[in-house]
Amino acid sequence: MTKVIRADQAGITLAVEALRRGDVIGLPTETVYGLAGDLSNVAALRRIFAVKGRPHDHPLIVHIAETQQLDALAADVSDACRVLVEQCWPGPLTVIVRAAKSVSRIATGGRDTVAVRVPAHLVARAVITELGSPLAAPSANRFGRVSPTLAHHVARDLGDDVAVVLDGGPCDIGVESTIVDCTLAQPQILRPGAITHDEVRRILATAAVTLADHVTGPSRASGMLERHYAPAACLVLHEQASEVPTDGFPVLDCASDPVQAAHGLYASLRAFDDADVSTVHVLLPRAEGLGYALRDRLSKAAAAH
Ligand code: TXA
Ligand code: MG
Numbered sequence: 001m002t003k004v005i006r007a008d009q010a011g012i013t014l015a016v017e018a019l020r021r022g023d024v025i026g027l028p029t030e031t032v033y034g035l036a037g038d039l040s041n042v043a044a045l046r047r048i049f050a051v052k053g054r055p056h057d058h059p060l061i062v063h064i065a066e067t068q069q070l071d072a073l074a075a076d077v078s079d080a081c082r083v084l085v086e087q088c089w090p091g092p093l094t095v096i097v098r099a100a101k102s103v104s105r106i107a108t109g110g111r112d113t114v115a116v117r118v119p120a121h122l123v124a125r126a127v128i129t130e131l132g133s134p135l136a137a138p139s140a141n142r143f144g145r146v147s148p149t150l151a152h153h154v155a156r157d158l159g160d161d162v163a164v165v166l167d168g169g170p171c172d173i174g175v176e177s178t179i180v181d182c183t184l185a186q187p188q189i190l191r192p193g194a195i196t197h198d199e200v201r202r203i204l205a206t207a208a209v210t211l212a213d214h215v216t217g218p219s220r221a222s223g224m225l226e227r228h229y230a231p232a233a234c235l236v237l238h239e240q241a242s243e244v245p246t247d248g249f250p251v252l253d254c255a256s257d258p259v260q261a262a263h264g265l266y267a268s269l270r271a272f273d274d275a276d277v278s279t280v281h282v283l284l285p286r287a288e289g290l291g292y293a294l295r296d297r298l299s300k301a302a303a304a305h
Pocket of ligand 1 (some may be wrong): 035059061208
């Protein structure tokens with residue numbers, strides 16, 4: 001049985017020992033739980049890909065404890081990137097920067113860029129500090145499935161493939177970090193999250209920050225859609241409450257309170273699957289603020305069918 005352990009000092013020490021052995025662990029962050037391994041340990045990095053069932057060219061996010069540690073990982077940090085991380089870290093922002101030579105190309109999926117963030121969750125930062133090395137950590141779900149926001153989600157999904165799961169309670173935010181590509185002349189949002197498009201534009205004092213096409217654009221042809229964030233239930237998306245049919249299937253309201261909806265989204269999708277619900281009607285939030293992130297995840301989850 002996977003050990004779910006309290007994230008007190010004893011638990012953190014146990015987790016760090018596991019990481020030192022090259023094991024992977026379930027790590028709480030403020031967004032979703034991560035499947036974490038020591039960035040400096042090649043075997044641990046390979047293990048992350050194997051446990052997730054993730055293609056090798058799909059890069060991982062590197063987690064650090066302090067903003068200053070970015071310079072050891074980056075070959076180049078733009079002024080805009082510096083302003084962003086100073087304002088948003090620790091927090092749900094991941095920046096893509098050109099990678100220093102020392103960064104394992106296993107973690108970057110073979111790219112010369114690396115994704116980095118300082119998580120807000122104190123337990124995550126304590127583990128990184130005690131280990132003394134950054135942690136590579138994708139979300140702790142099998143590839144394509146729903147991300148975990150509770151320690152027991154990780155234990156159920158990954159079982160004995162993780163040494164321990166540190167229980168840091170429910171993730172505050174509930175959807176993955178905002179990813180901003182800072183290697184471009186104008187930063188671009190690759191994945192919307194709790195740090196919103198408006199916030200990024202305000203911090204950088206420019207309207208020139210764009211959302212990548214796959215976030216704003218029309219749905220790609222179904223064969224092109226990545227299977228992602230996918231529950232077993234079929235999600236039917238609705239823009240208006242008046243469109244939602246009363247056909248007996250459950251309704252997931254993401255419009256009334258998007259912050260609360262994000263917090264509970266993945267737990268709700270998992271609960272529908274546990275109850276063998278075949279279809280769920282989803283009332284979408286408006287495309288503003290955190291609503292972008294919710295709409296992004298929900299449209300990918302719905303497209304899986
Ligand atoms: O909130 C989060 O970001 C969570 C927690 C655990 O920190 N992590 C997370 O990781 O969502 P993951 O692996 O599920 O998603 C990482 C995303 C992928 O879509 C990947 O393509 C993108 O980050 N990514 C990583 N490195 C990249 C790079 N060099 N260039 C472009 N995209 C990159
Ligand atoms: Mg993921």
